[in-house]
Amino acid sequence: KAGVTQTPRYLIKTRGQQVTLSCSPISGHRSVSWYQQTPGQGLQFLFEYFSETQRNKGNFPGRFSGRQFSNSRSEMNVSTLELGDSALYLCASSHSPSGRFKETQYFGPGTRLLVL
């Protein structure tokens, strides 16, 4: 079974631009979560999508948005990029029909975003 894939793996953008990251979950998984990892703040939960609906949300500004398609693939968008958005963005998929995080999440390798 193929794992979680994320594209692109590396990205360089400049301040003010917008970026879209993509995540393909493990086949059969309907839940996709996104996380931001930085040296200063560590790992922070962005949001979770299940069956094309945002089900859980972290404490990030509205510049961070996402969506999920009918095939469970998910995209994350960051508008008006700031220097502080430089980070490793991880997505994770799971079965999670309950909406609780007790089901095992499987992480992708991440997209490393550098904002100049």
Place this chain on the structure above:
Amino acid sequence: AQSVTQLDSQVPVFEEAPVELRCNYSSSVSVYLFWYVQYPNQGLQLLLKYLSGSTLVKGINGFEAEFNKSQTSFHLRKPSVHISDTAEYFCAVTTHQGGSEKLVFGKGTKLTVNP
């Protein structure tokens, strides 16, 4: 709000020595607890999780953790480490707030196993 404290940011040990990575959380309600490992340039991999039941949880690669409700701790242990265990380890706890659930991670502990 939930928080997770990993008491050691770096832990160096020699190969075949035992190791304990400490994790404390703040909570007044039932939670789910997790330990994840991150190898260089990779995503996270679940080591083990505590949902309910037995307080001693066994995971992959010989790791285990003990849930201690009175001390709000979930320390990770391995009796004998290998060079390949060198990685960063994250403790995480679920939190439920305003009808939404999320996973809160500690800052991580870098385990370095030396020959």
